[in-house]
Amino acid sequence: MKTDTIFYRIFQQYPEIFFELLDRPVGEASSYQFTSVEVKQLAFRIDGLFLPTTGELSLPFYLVEVQFQSDEDLYYRIFAELFLYLRQYRPPHPWRVALIYPTRNVEPQDRSPFDCLLSSSRVRRIYLDEIQGEPTLGVGVVKLIIESEAIAPEAAKQLVAQTEREVADPNRQRELIELIETIIVYKLPQKSREEIAAMLGLGDLKETRFYQDAFADGEQVGEQRGIEQGLQQGLQQGLQQANRQAVRGMLQVGLSLETIAQALNLPLELVRQWAEENRES
Numbered sequence: 001m002k003t004d005t006i007f008y009r010i011f012q013q014y015p016e017i018f019f020e021l022l023d024r025p026v027g028e029a030s031s032y033q034f035t036s037v038e039v040k041q042l043a044f045r046i047d048g049l050f051l052p053t054t055g056e057l058s059l060p061f062y063l064v065e066v067q068f069q070s071d072e073d074l075y076y077r078i079f080a081e082l083f084l085y086l087r088q089y090r091p092p093h094p095w096r097v098a099l100i101y102p103t104r105n106v107e108p109q110d111r112s113p114f115d116c117l118l119s120s121s122r123v124r125r126i127y128l129d130e131i132q133g134e135p136t137l138g139v140g141v142v143k144l145i146i147e148s149e150a151i152a153p154e155a156a157k158q159l160v161a162q163t164e165r166e167v168a169d170p171n172r173q174r175e176l177i178e179l180i181e182t183i184i185v186y187k188l189p190q191k192s193r194e195e196i197a198a199m200l201g202l203g204d205l206k207e208t209r210f211y212q213d214a215f216a217d218g219e220q221v222g223e224q225r226g227i228e229q230g231l232q233q234g235l236q237q238g239l240q241q242a243n244r245q246a247v248r249g250m251l252q253v254g255l256s257l258e259t260i261a262q263a264l265n266l267p268l269e270l271v272r273q274w275a276e277e278n279r280e281s
Contacts, residue, residue, distance in 0.1 A: 003145055006183065007066040007100065008034075008048060010142065013175065017138035018050065018064065021126055022098060026138075031059060037085065046081050052093055060096040060122075068102050075114045097123045102146045104130075137162050141176070144183050153199045156184050160200050177202070182249060192265050193246065247274050 011018050011034045016026035018034075032050040048064030063085070065078050082097060097117075101107055104127050117123055128146050135143060140159050147155050159180050167173040184196050191199070243266060250260045257275060261268040 003068040003102075004047070004066045006145065006186065007142075010179070011048065011050075011064065013179070014138060015050065017142060018062070018098070020136050020138045021100070021142065022124060028059075031056070032062075037089070046085060051091075057092050058094075060094040061091055062096045062098055064098045064100070066100045067106060070106055070108070072108045072110060074108050075111065075118075079114060079117060095122060099123070099125045101125065101127050102129060103127055137166055137176075141180060141183070144180065147187075149187055152184060152187050156180050157200050160202065178249065185250070186255075189259055189262065194265075244274055247271055248278050251275055251278065 015029040015032060015034050019026050019028050031052055031054050033053050035049050035051060036047045037049055038046075046063060048066070050062035050064065052059040052061060063078070063082055065074070067074055071077075078097065078099070082095065085091075086095065099107075107125070111118060118125070128143055131139060131143065137159065140155075140162065144152060144155055144159060160177055163173055163176045163180070167176060181193075181196060181200065181202075184200065185191075185193070188196065247260055247266075257268060257271050260266070261271045
């Protein structure tokens with residue numbers, strides 16, 4: 001599971017979740033843009049930066065690192081990137097570093113050269129398994145990434161229900177549910193999308209939005225070819241459109257063509273064709 005990719009997708013689409021992890025007001029997210037920056041001297045690329053978008057100089061910028069595998073060179077690299085970035089770009093804002101780990105066991109053991117930095121209020125280490133209390137919806141989505149395969153489906157089902165209760169905007173609600181579903185696809189690649197939809201309690205095919213759209217298309221075609229034939233054609237078009245959208249979303253979070261084909265029960269050649277069309281568009 002490419003956790004860094006999916007984390008950066010979360011921060012790109014839902015920056016307020018990052019500030020929830022920091023125990024900061026979620027309203028601060030509106031003053032930032034999440035991006036990446038290349039540090040040219042040594043070809044470093046900082047994949048996660050929250051940069052202020054306002055002229056308020058007291059707002060810090062955040063360098064974000066998601067680390068789910070042991071790497072004893074991590075602190076050497078992250079602080080080298082930070083200070084090279086400061087030298088090259090000379091940002092007017094104070095700096096902050098946020099390091100996100102699944103557990104403390106992943107953190108580098110040799111930290112002595114960086115004790116003064118790690119103990120500074122400018123550096124925040126977040127251990128997802130130690131987050132206490134009832135998490136917000138956003139933090140719950142992030143914690144879903146570290147849940148075991150046995151627990152993840154039920155946790156995801158509860159997050160879907162929480163999303164339906166708390167998110168009024170239907171477009172945002174759908175996007176969050178798709179994100180939850182994508183995380184489960186990562187964690188349970190042996191399951192089909194239909195099995196995952198059933199597992200999460202997303203309802204029968206007839207209750208889904210894309211089916212309803214297909215039914216509407218089918219009625220229009222049915223005026224000429226008959227209701228039954230039109231419904232079948234509309235449903236097929238709706239299924240194809242839904243699969244295309246699923247392929248596009250899974251490509252964006254870094255899944256391979258083979259994994260996508262297996263997860264969606266689609267021919268590999270068809271997935272490859274759609275991937276090519278998506279790159280050309």
